[in-house]
Each structure stands twice: as structure tokens, then as C-alpha cells.
Amino acid sequence: MQNALWQAVQKKQVSHAYLFCGPAELCQKEAYAMAAALNCSNWQTDGPCGKCRSCKQMANGNHPDFMVLGTLDGKQKISIEQIRQLKQKAALRSYQAGYQIFFLPMVENFTLQAANSLLQILEEPPSGTVFLLTAAHEDLLLPTIVSRCQVLHLAEGEEGRLEDSREIFLAARDFLQSMPHTNEALLLQWSKNWEGKNSECLRFLTAMLYLIRDSYLPQGSPKELFLAEIAIPPLFGENAAFAVAEVEKSIQYLQKQVNLKMTLDVLALHLKQWCLPNA
Numbered sequence: 001m002q003n004a005l006w007q008a009v010q011k012k013q014v015s016h017a018y019l020f021c022g023p024a025e026l027c028q029k030e031a032y033a034m035a036a037a038l039n040c041s042n043w044q045t046d047g048p049c050g051k052c053r054s055c056k057q058m059a060n061g062n063h064p065d066f067m068v069l070g071t072l073d074g075k076q077k078i079s080i081e082q083i084r085q086l087k088q089k090a091a092l093r094s095y096q097a098g099y100q101i102f103f104l105p106m107v108e109n110f111t112l113q114a115a116n117s118l119l120q121i122l123e124e125p126p127s128g129t130v131f132l133l134t135a136a137h138e139d140l141l142l143p144t145i146v147s148r149c150q151v152l153h154l155a156e157g158e159e160g161r162l163e164d165s166r167e168i169f170l171a172a173r174d175f176l177q178s179m180p181h182t183n184e185a186l187l188l189q190w191s192k193n194w195e196g197k198n199s200e201c202l203r204f205l206t207a208m209l210y211l212i213r214d215s216y217l218p219q220g221s222p223k224e225l226f227l228a229e230i231a232i233p234p235l236f237g238e239n240a241a242f243a244v245a246e247v248e249k250s251i252q253y254l255q256k257q258v259n260l261k262m263t264l265d266v267l268a269l270h271l272k273q274w275c276l277p278n279a
């Protein structure tokens with residue numbers, strides 16, 4: 001657990017919302033440690049005791065005041081209905097007199113409606129509640145959500161990261177737009193660029209996902225992407241839903257550490273197969 005977090009818990013200077021940015025597993029681990037520390041009744045000098053009732057409930061996954069939204073491996077999209085239920089629960093008191101804690105992993109995968117609904121509760125959090133969010137990178141979230149959270153970056157120790165999200169979106173746009181004109185042999189070279197850069201690749205795929213989704217929104221509807229000047233034409237015709245599902249599946253595979261090259265090769269070949277030849 002990060003020292004700054006631990007000190008905030010000890011001094012009871014806890015924010016209503018924390019956003020952990022970085023690799024999903026690392027973020028989850030840190031958020032759970034934070035949650036355990038918040039409700040531990042017998043702190044040790046270096047963190048939660050691991051023995052009190054609350055710590056045991058956390059370890060057993062049955063703490064009544066710790067709610068996890070959605071599946072941890074990101075299988076399920078978070079819907080607005082789930083956020084509504086969360087709001088109802090947050091309006092109630094905690095069961096055990098401590099903090100009521102909500103863990104919301106991979107907020108970049110929320111639907112836009114769910115993200116907007118979440119924003120409302122972050123703007124007026126009920127007292128005694130703490131929201132622990134995670135994301136691969138804060139640039140993938142609505143800036144209004146990020147501004148409501150205390151942001152913590154967890155190190156991933158990778159070389160050659162693309163620092164700028166704009167750069168990632170531009171690269172994803174260029175890749176998608178080149179698709180109709182690129183032959184398959186060349187597409188299979190693409191995965192080689194990502195070897196050893198798992199988390200950067202996740203950001204790239206998430207950017208691709210946003211670009212494809214946005215290209216199919218009806219004209220005039222609010223876009224999911226806040227980098228509004230970066231957009232692609234609808235490249236996939238009636239196969240758009242397949243393309244979106246395939247990118248989502250690839251993101252899940254990479255989060256589960258499935259072979260990167262295999263995942264990306266399959267993705268590239270499918271996208272190539274589905275894109276319109278004259279797009």
C-alpha cells in the first residue's frame with residue numbers, strides 16, 4: 001500500500017474518491033489494501049491488521065460494506081442500471097459503522113450513460129462513502145470524473161511508453177484507416193511492435209474501441225470521445241458490432257495475460273476481414 005494512502009487513512013483525511021491508474025491487477029491490489037485499511041479496527045504500524053472482523057471479511061470477500069461493481073476481469077459492461085443500484089446502496093448507512101466502500105474497476109469500460117451517472121454521485125458523495133476507481137489511464141475517462149478523484153499512478157516499469165493520449169488516439173486512428181489498404185502479411189507485422197508493451201497496447205486498443213464506437217453514433221449525438229477532433233469514418237459497415245466485440249475481447253485477453261502476439265494477429269485479421277473494401 002502506498003505510503004501517502006496509508007497516512008491519509010491514519011490521519012482520517014480520506015477523500016471521497018480515489019482513481020488508481022495503471023495495470024489492472026496492480027490497481028485492484030492497491031484498492032483492496034486501501035479498503036481493508038479504511039475499515040480495520042486494529043491498525044498496525046504498517047497497515048491493516050489482517051485479523052479483526054473487518055479484515056477477515058475483506059479477505060473472505062464477504063464484507064457487507066465493501067461492494068464491487070461488475071466482474072473483476074471486466075467481462076461485463078457496467079450499465080446505468082448498476083449505477084442506479086449503487087446510488088441506492090450508497091444512500092443507506094454502512095452496516096458496521098465504518099466506511100461504505102465501492103470498488104469500481106476499469107471505469108474506461110463503462111457506457112457513457114453509466115459514466116455520467118457515476119459523475120453525479122462523485123459530485124455529491126454521501127458522507128461515509130469512499131469510491132475506489134481504477135483505469136488503465138486517466139486520459140481514457142471523462143475529465144470531469146478524473147477531476148473529482150484523487151489520482152494515483154501505479155508504476156508499471158515499462159520502457160517506451162507513449163506519454164500522450166492524443167498520440168495514442170492518432171496512432172489508433174491511422175491504424176484503423178489504413179486497414180482497407182493494408183495486406184494481410186503486413187498486418188501480421190503489427191503485433192511485433194507491441195511485444196513487451198502490454199499496458200501500452202491496452203491503451204491503444206481502448207482508443208480503437210472508442211473510435212469505432214463513436215463512428216457509429218447517429219449524427220448529432222454526443223460522442224464518447226472527448227478528443228473530438230480525432231475521428232474516423234464508419235469503416236466496418238454492418239460488421240461494426242462484430243468489430244467492437246472483437247476489440248473488447250482482445251482487451252480482456254490482454255488483461256488476462258493471454259499471448260499478446262496471437263491475440264493481436266487474430267484481431268487484425270478479423271478487422272481486416274470486416275472492414276469495407278472502399279472505406
Ligand SMILES: [Zn+2]
Nearest residue numbers: 040049052055
Ligand atoms: Zn484489521
